[in-house]
Amino acid sequence: KAGVTQTPRYLIKTRGQQVTLSCSPISGHRSVSWYQQTPGQGLQFLFEYFSETQRNKGNFPGRFSGRQFSNSRSEMNVSTLELGDSALYLCASSPNPGEGTQYFGPGTRLLVL
Amino acid sequence: KQEVTQIPAALSVPEGENLVLNCSFTDSAIYNLQWFRQDPGKGLTSLLLIQSSQREQTSGRLNASLDKSSGRSTLYIAASQPGDSATYLCAVYGQNFVFGPGTRLSVLP
Numbered sequence: 001k002a003g004v005t006q007t008p009r010y011l012i013k014t015r016g017q018q019v020t021l022s023c024s025p026i027s028g029h030r031s032v033s034w035y036q037q038t039p040g041q042g043l044q045f046l047f048e049y050f051s052e053t054q055r056n057k058g059n060f061p062g063r064f065s066g067r068q069f070s071n072s073r074s075e076m077n078v079s080t081l082e083l084g085d086s087a088l089y090l091c092a093s094s095p096n097p098g099e100g101t102q103y104f105g106p107g108t109r110l111l112v113l
Numbered sequence: 114k115q116e117v118t119q120i121p122a123a124l125s126v127p128e129g130e131n132l133v134l135n136c137s138f139t140d141s142a143i144y145n146l147q148w149f150r151q152d153p154g155k156g157l158t159s160l161l162l163i164q165s166s167q168r169e170q171t172s173g174r175l176n177a178s179l180d181k182s183s184g185r186s187t188l189y190i191a192a193s194q195p196g197d198s199a200t201y202l203c204a205v206y207g208q209n210f211v212f213g214p215g216t217r218l219s220v221l222p
Contacts, residue, residue: 033209033210035210035212042212042213042214042215043202043204043212044212045209045210045211045212048209055209056208056209058209088154090156090157092157092210098144098145098206099144100162101147101159101162102147102159102204102206102210103159104149104156104157104158104159105156106155106156107155107156109154
């Protein structure tokens, strides 16, 4: 069974631009969560999607948004990028919210210049 | 608001030692707790999942326990090896996963 995949793996953007990251969950998993990891703040929850609906959202500004498609694939978008958005963005999937092991993808490393 | 802490922040041990990593959480209303390891610059690898109704889980040299009432979990690693060197994170799921800051483990040959 293929694991969680994330594209792209690396990304360099400049301030003010926007970016879209993609996540494909494990086949059969319907819950997808996104996290931001930085050296200073650690792993912080961004949002969780289930059945194309956002279930929960972390404490991030409205510039961070996401969506989930009918095949459970998910995208997250960050608009008007700031230097502080430089981070490793991780996606995780599980069969249903809070159910079973949560499996993580390799992450997308975003650098904002 | 759920808060998760991990002690110690860093640990360096000689190969072969048994060790214990600690995780504490403030809200006992959780569905499960999961332990992960993360190698530098990489994603997270799931080690053990403990459902809220369970007390412990074992996988190979790893054993994790959960005491919901006291808000604590421990990860026991037996006979540590250099390949165990990584950052270990615990996460609790209530409304969503909340992660601790991690314990950075170095196992010296």
